[in-house]
Amino acid sequence: xxxxDEEGAPSEAIGEEDTVVEPGDLAEGEELEEVTEVPEAxxxxxxPPWLQKLREPPAEEVVREEEGVPxxxxxxxxxxxxxxxxxxxxxxxxxxxxxxxxxEIPRAEIPSxxxxxxxxxxxxxxxxxxxxxxxxTTGLLKGIRGTLGAEPILAIPPRAAPLPEVALSALAxxxxxxxxxxxxxPARPSHEIARPRRLEKLxxxxxxxxxxxxxxxxxxxxxxxxxGWSEANMLVTSSTIGMYDTIExxxxxxxxxVSHDYDPGVAGEMIPQARTVLSHLMERHVRLxxxxxxxxxxxxxxQVVDELADAYDYEYGTNYxxxxxxxxxxxxxxxxxxxxxxxxxxxxxxxxxxxxxVVEFAGAPEYLRLWLEQVQGPxxxxxxxxxxxxxxxxxxxxxxxxAQPQLRGMVTGLVGAAEYERHSGRPGPALGSMDSQSLVxxxxxxxxxVGNVAYFAGRLRGKQxx
Amino acid sequence: xxEIFAVWVAAxxxxxxxxxxxxxxxxxxxxxxLLVGSxxxxxxxxxxxxxxxxxxxxxxxxxxxGNWPYAIPLLLGALLLAKARTTTAWLGNSSVAFLxxxxxxxxxxxxxxxxxxxxxxxxxxxxxxxxAGSVEAAxxxxxxxxxxxxxxxxxxxxxxxxxxxxxxxxxxxxxIGKWVMVITFGAIFGSRAMAYVSLLIERVYxxxxxxxxxxx
Numbered sequence: 222x223x224x225x226d227e228e229g230a231p232s233e234a235i236g237e238e239d240t241v242v243e244p245g246d247l248a249e250g251e252e253l254e255e256v257t258e259v260p261e262a263x264x265x266x267x268x269p270p271w272l273q274k275l276r277e278p279p280a281e282e283v284v285r286e287e288e289g290v291p292x293x294x295x296x297x298x299x300x301x302x303x304x305x306x307x308x309x310x311x312x313x314x315x316x317x318x319x320x321x322x323x324x325e326i327p328r329a330e331i332p333s334x335x336x337x338x339x340x341x342x343x344x345x346x347x348x349x350x351x352x353x354x355x356x357x358t359t360g361l362l363k364g365i366r367g368t369l370g371a372e373p374i375l376a377i378p379p380r381a382a383p384l385p386e387v388a389l390s391a392l393a394x395x396x397x398x399x400x401x402x403x404x405x406x407p408a409r410p411s412h413e414i415a416r417p418r419r420l421e422k423l424x425x426x427x428x429x430x431x432x433x434x435x436x437x438x439x440x441x442x443x444x445x446x447x448x449g450w451s452e453a454n455m456l457v458t459s460s461t462i463g464m465y466d467t468i469e470x471x472x473x474x475x476x477x478x479v480s481h482d483y484d485p486g487v488a489g490e491m492i493p494q495a496r497t498v499l500s501h502l503m504e505r506h507v508r509l510x511x512x513x514x515x516x517x518x519x520x521x522x523x524q525v526v527d528e529l530a531d532a533y534d535y536e537y538g539t540n541y542x543x544x545x546x547x548x549x550x551x552x553x554x555x556x557x558x559x560x561x562x563x564x565x566x567x568x569x570x571x572x573x574x575x576x577x578x579v580v581e582f583a584g585a586p587e588y589l590r591l592w593l594e595q596v597q598g599p600x601x602x603x604x605x606x607x608x609x610x611x612x613x614x615x616x617x618x619x620x621x622x623x624a625q626p627q628l629r630g631m632v633t634g635l636v637g638a639a640e641y642e643r644h645s646g647r648p649g650p651a652l653g654s655m656d657s658q659s660l661v662x663x664x665x666x667x668x669x670x671v672g673n674v675a676y677f678a679g680r681l682r683g684k685q686x687x
Numbered sequence: 688x689x690e691i692f693a694v695w696v697a698a699x700x701x702x703x704x705x706x707x708x709x710x711x712x713x714x715x716x717x718x719x720x721l722l723v724g725s726x727x728x729x730x731x732x733x734x735x736x737x738x739x740x741x742x743x744x745x746x747x748x749x750x751x752x753g754n755w756p757y758a759i760p761l762l763l764g765a766l767l768l769a770k771a772r773t774t775t776a777w778l779g780n781s782s783v784a785f786l787x788x789x790x791x792x793x794x795x796x797x798x799x800x801x802x803x804x805x806x807x808x809x810x811x812x813x814x815x816x817x818x819a820g821s822v823e824a825a826x827x828x829x830x831x832x833x834x835x836x837x838x839x840x841x842x843x844x845x846x847x848x849x850x851x852x853x854x855x856x857x858x859x860x861x862x863i864g865k866w867v868m869v870i871t872f873g874a875i876f877g878s879r880a881m882a883y884v885s886l887l888i889e890r891v892y893x894x895x896x897x898x899x900x901x902x903x
Contacts (some may be wrong), residue, residue, distance in 0.1 A: 231768065347803075388849055406851045433708055440891050444902055484726075489889030490882060516733040551793035571772035594801030614875045622809040627801075635885035654888045661884045662704075664721070 241616070289439040432668060439664040443656035450653030451639070452648060461622055461640040464605045464630025467578065468498070473506040475577035478557070480592060481522035482514040482549065483584030487609045488521055491582050493638040493651035494607040495525050498580065501645055503533035510569060512557055514549035514588050522582075542569045549588065554595040558602075579604040586615040593619060593627060603629055610634030698898040701890055810835050837864030 283592040317629070356366045389397075471477065502509060511526055513519040523543060535541050547553040558573045579602050583589035589606055597604045606628050608616045613633040620628040632641050635658060638651035703718040740900040743761060770776035793900060812819070812828035819825035840860035847854050895901045 367729040436887075437891075440888055441895070444888075444891060444895060447902075480724070486768060487882070487886070489886040519733065520729075546733050548738070551790050551797060555793060590802065591797075594797030598797060598801030598805065610878040611875070611886065613878050614871060618809065622805055623812065624808040625805050627805055634882055637882070637890070650892065654885075654892065657888045657891075658881075658884060661888075662881070665880065665884075 261368060265585050354609055435668065436661060437666050440657045443660055444654070446505050447653070449658050452643065452652050455639060455643050455652070455655060457640045457644045458637075460631040460633070461644060462630070463620075464498070464607075464632055465501070465641060465644050467603065467605050467629045468501050468580075471502075471505050471507050471577055474508060476508045476510060476571060476575045477502055477578045477580055478510045478512065478556060478576050478613075479522075479580045479582070480514060480520040480554070480588075481514050482588035483521065483582060483609070484515050484517040485521065487584035487611075490609050490634045490638070491584055491607070492525060493520065493635060493639070493649065494632055495522060495582050496529070497638055497641045497645065497647060497649055497651065498582075498607060498632070499525065499529050500647060501641075502580070503529055503535060506540075507577075509535075510544060510561075511541065512544040513546050514553050514591065515584075516546050518582075518584075519543070519546045544569075549591070551591065551595055554592050558596055558600065573600065576602065578602075581606040583608045583612050583616070585609070586612050589616055589619075597627060605630040607632045607637065608634075610636070618684040694897050698894060701894060833863060834867040836860055837862075838867050840864050841868065 317435065357363050428466075442466050479502070481491075481495060499509070509526070511522060513522060526541065526543070529535070530537070530541060537543075547557055558576070561569060561576075579592060579596060581589055581592045581604065583606060589608060589612060592604065592606075596602055604627065606616060606620075608631065610633055613631075616628065616631060616633075620631045622628075632638060635651050635654060638649075639655045642649045644653045693809040700718050700721065703714040706712055743757055747757045747761065767779045767782045769775040770783075810832060812832055814825055814829040814832060816822045816825040819828050837860045840857050841864035843857055843861070846857045846861075874884040892902070896903065
């Protein structure tokens with residue numbers, strides 16, 4: 222033990238023989254094993270008492286024990302001594318046990334099938350066990366049995382079971398190698414990760430500003446100048462024509478259910494659609510039932526409907542009705558068509574059988590799906606839809622169903638509204654904005670091309686530099 | 688006067704939102720919070736004035752005896768409020784069960800009649816030019832059928848890793864399905880970009896026309 226003074230510093234220097242010898246401290250050509258070889262066991266009196274007890278007994282004592290030389294009886298504590306009143310009982314029990322031992326018990330034979338199940342001891346385990354049973358040969362524990370031989374157990378790997386044959390493709394191996402390299406890569410502290418320099422930041426923000434400027438110019442210039450190129454050259458798609466023809470085929474005074482399911486986020490696309498389609502419906506003198514599955518849709522559509530009602534002399538309660546907001550879940554559309562006959566709900570006196578067409582303006586796919594699944598499918602009701610450009614990929618399969626027409630027509634986004642305006646001969650704000658839309662699309666395509674050229678050029682430069 | 692004020696407020700809020708293009712800033716966050724807050728507040732008012740008051744509370748108040756069935760949804764709705772506290776949440780379980788039960792029944796029935804069966808029917812298409820009507824229509828149908836089968840095969844996860852013609856066929860179809868999905872996601876992304884451009888144009892129209900009066 223090292224004595225420590227009042228200030229906590231060791232008061233005695235550690236002896237040179239106690240220091241740990243490092244490999245660097247060795248003389249040239251000197252082996253580490255030679256230096257670290259533990260000297261012979263210290264004399265018995267220098268060992269602590271608990272170690273002396275564990276020490277291997279001398280060879281003569283072991284021989285005497287094996288020959289059956291009786292050892293001196295140890296003194297038992299009082300509580301282990303047999304009381305005198307039980308001595309007779311104990312001696313009788315001992316006599317009976319001795320008689321049983323004297324009777325020869327035939328050794329049971331293990332059947333062959335059970336013998337075949339006997340586990341074979343693995344080589345490594347046997348070696349480890351031998352290592353544990355043999356006495357220590359070096360160090361302070363030299364000559365002591367029963368110590369934990371940690372090193373041999375850890376060093377001997379368990380016998381591995383053969384892996385099943387798995388056929389993996391070259392691509393799988395390649396991916397596994399990538400994964401392995403990523404896992405092996407040491408974690409780096411955050412301050413070592415390269416941060417963009419000030420110049421790089423400036424270049425990035427400048428490029429971003431240039432992109433904003435290009436897009437803004439592409440939007441503003443056609444609006445201010447008003448070229449009218451799209452108005453003259455725009456093509457009308459078959460889905461828009463289908464919607465127009467369906468509405469055009471409605472008889473006057475028929476009832477059309479119009480659902481405005483959008484919010485201010487997509488109002489820029491949906492309001493022009495609603496305006497041009499509702500204008501067409503009012504031109505056909507059909508009666509309109511307006512409803513909305515979104516709270517904002519009721520207000521946004523209300524402005525458009527009221528404005529157009531004034532223009533087409535539509536009277537509330539006679540030519541059109543507003544059912545307002547209906548909860549936008551499965552029960553919403555179902556309750557609209559089934560609750561029309563309820564006199565307490567709306568001024569419209571009629572049932573579902575009077576509805577000739579459902580017109581759905583969907584700003585999100587789920588609203589279109591609700592009307593298709595809860596009304597069009599179960600009641601086989603004719604339906605057309607005006608959808609946001611985002612919804613178009615989800616709505617297209619319903620329009621393209623050749624076996625069963627689910628959507629008889631469809632307009633998509635601001636472009637669809639412009640097509641409808643052009644096809645119906647009523648130019649409006651949607652058609653006027655198509656020049657900007659076209660120019661922005663051209664600008665985006667060019668920017669994508671420039672970006673890709675710059676990216677691949679950078680990669681090529683990087684490869685050449687390497 | 689109020690219309691001019693509304694236009695100015697809308698224009699300023701629009702510019703506040705577009706200020707995000709420069710960097711994240713308090714003006715943008717203020718506009719964002721105003722949008723969320725006003726949307727939630729407006730929805731609450733609409734629900735109260737369009738649904739709860741005219742379709743539930745007023746009929747009950749006017750004729751409680753005749754309209755006693757209205758008390759059932761009122762009770763179920765009131766029990767939902769008990770969900771706010773964990774100690775009383777169990778009271779709202781029956782309302783939630785009713786909502787989910789009715790919703791699930793309608794959703795499953797509607798999905799079968801409105802989406803699943805019609806769309807399965809829509810994928811049985813002739814791929815020969817004679818039956819389809821034209822070569823173009825036959826090619827269109829073939830693309831649709833192959834794309835449908837390939838996309839379904841991509842999600843067939845229990846295919847074995849070994850060889851064999853069955854596994855090879857499923858893997859081949861899955862590769863086609865993967866590319867069909869990649870093209871579809873590209874189309875969705877493109878549509879979304881187009882939608883955002885439309886919204887930008889609408890806002891520019893508003894700023895230049897309604898606010899500044901530069902365009903008619």
